[in-house]
Amino acid sequence: MLVKIYGSAIYGVTAQTITIEVSVDTPGVGYHLVGLPDNAIKESSYRISAALKNVGYKVPGKKITINMAPADLRKEGSAYDLSIAIGILASSDQIVSDNIADYIIMGELSLDGGLQPIKGVLPIAIKAREEGFKGFILPKQNTREAAIVSNLEVYGVENISEVINFFNKGLPLERTVIDTRKEFQDKINYFPFDFSEVKGQETAKRAMEVAAAGGHNIILIGPPGSGKTMLAKRVPSILPPFTLKEALETTKIHSVAGKIGSETSLMTVRPFRSPHHTISDVALVGGGSYPQPGEISLAHNGVLFLDEMPEFKRTVLEVMRQPLEDRVVTISRAKFTVNYPASFMLVASMNPSPSGYFPDDPNNTSTSFEMQRYMNRLSGPLLDRIDIHVEVQKVEFEQLADRRKGEDSLAIRERVMKAREAQNERYQDLEISYNAQMGPKEIERFCELDEVSRNLIKTAMDKLSLSARAYDRILKVARTIADLEGTSEIRSDHIAEAIQYRSLDREFWNI
Known part of the structure; x- marks a missing residue:
């Protein structure tokens, strides 16, 4: 008897429905699995056999042919165990199969018949709804994630016996229902870190506000213990809150990577990813034999923090250049190509020298040559994609001992959101959303300067030895500073502040 069961496969961050055709025939003996399965699927026969035996059923001693179309x-993966097992039972008339085709059925089997969680549940649920399936049967640990999708019945099960009884005896399964919008709104303003906890560092905090308002990449240069990491961890708290669309996009990526916990449904806070400097280029941008999203895709719509950036391998840093520009990662293989979104805000930090200190600090033991060689670990094309460079000085005792709280993240976030609203209105007819995405045409159109501002930026480039690539970055940042003040024109004071945020473009700045 031929039975068709439906599962799903993940390609990039989207799903494709897989038809699992199971035929149990006589005469003959054997287990034949075709349709380009990987080793995990080929090994499923052993898990299925043990699981069915332990719940009172068995794999029939006949010729079993399974095709995955x-x-x-x-x-790839073990998530097809439950689909294949139910297909074998239905094809051998051990269970009723009248309405099996109405459901997507996925789950990894344990030898006792229990179910283990799987990856990529959210894209699978979205695809199931698009293709008109009635419901989705999956491990209970994944139900909250799948229940984000409306107009789809989501049933979480702990054991294959529950699925068998559902089809065979009509025993109901427990349906999981989530009010996505309510849950989203309830958690959207929760942050574990707040800018009010940062002592001093007013210049750096202002630079962070400007970076968040315009979506600019930023690098912090300062000695150990000056608060670079502390500042970076608080950036998500001042970024505009997720829209529901952004939350779904980001949750899909984390779902594919298996990063969604059993108690989590929809991600409500922008991600903050901080990979170690020993990370490989594949782990950072994504890929592998069976492509998976990397750290820059997991940071989509959030923040990627590279602590001690010069300590990262040169090849790792250089592979970020294209994603920083295009905001997407393309992984190509011989037979397929997958795309992972990678629209993130880069926050990096570094010491000003190998010893960790500025040239005028008594603790500095690095020579000018050592300092220059240290700086050369970061290529010009990479720095070209970082709009703001700010020096972070060490915090004095009086600031540390001051018990007064600084401005909290909520107040800063309100200013950032007003600036973003102005940018959304300005770019509503264009393909960009915020100032950091401006190209030459947009800069020429939206960053007009008066005579005083033009003379100021010319003088700065001559006197401070600013590179030519700094010109566009200064205009972009000045545009954001003007947006924070609510003005349509860029003034000379906006240009002056933007020039201060180009430390690394000054010739021999650290000698």
Whole structure:
């Protein structure tokens, strides 16, 4: 008897429905699995056999042929165990199969018949709703994630026996229902860190506000213990809150990577990713034999923090150049290509020298040559994509001992949101959303300067030895500073502040 069961495969951050055709025939003996399965799927026969035996059923001693269509797409992972097991039972008339085709069925089996969580549940649920399936049967640990999708019945099960009884005896399964919008609104303003906890560093905090308002990449240069990491961790708290669309996009990526916990449904806070400097280029941008999203995609719509940036391998840093520009990562293989979104805000930090201190600090033991060689670890094209460079000085005792709280993140966030609203209105007919995305045409159109501002930026480039690539960055940042003040024109004081945020473009700044 031939039975069709439906599962799903993940390609990039989208799902594709897989038809699992199971035929149990006589005469003959054997287990034949076709349709480009990987080793995890091929090994499923052992898990299925033990699981069915332990719940009172068995794999029939007949010829079993299983085809996973479309047959030219590679299938991977153990999430098809439950689909194949139910298909074998239905094809051998051990259970009723009248309405099996109405459901997507996915789950990894344990030998006792229990179910283990799977990856990529949210894209699968979205695809199931698009294709008109009635429901989605999956491990209970993944139900909250799948229940984000409306107009789809989501049933979480702990054991294959529950699925068998649902089809065979009509015993109801427990449906999971989540009010997505309510849950989203309830948690959207929760942050573990706040800018009010930062002592001193007013210049750096102002630079962070400007960076958040315009979506600018930023690098912090300062000695150990000056608060660079503390500042970076608080950036998500001043970024505009997720829209529901952004939350779904980001949750899909984390779902594919298996980063969603069993108690979590929809991500409500912008991600903050901080990879170690020993990370490989594949782990950072994504890829592998079976492509998976990397850290820059996990930071989509959030913050990627590279602590001690010069300590990262040069090849790792250089592979970020294209994603920083295009905001997408393309992974190409011989038979397929997948795209992962990578629209993130880069926050980096570094010491001013190998010893960790500025040239005028008594603790500095690095020579001018050592300092210059240290700075050269960061290439010009990479720095070209970082709009704001700010020096972070060490905090004095009086500031540390001051018990007064600084301005909190909520107040800063309100100013950032007003600036973003102005940018959204300005770029509503364009393909960009905020100032950092401006190209030459947008800069020429939206960053007009008066004579005083033009003379100021010319003088700065001559006197401070600013590079030519700094010109556009200064105009972008000045545009954001003007937006924070609510003015349509860029004034000379906006240009002056923007010039201060180009430390690394000054010739021999650290000698």
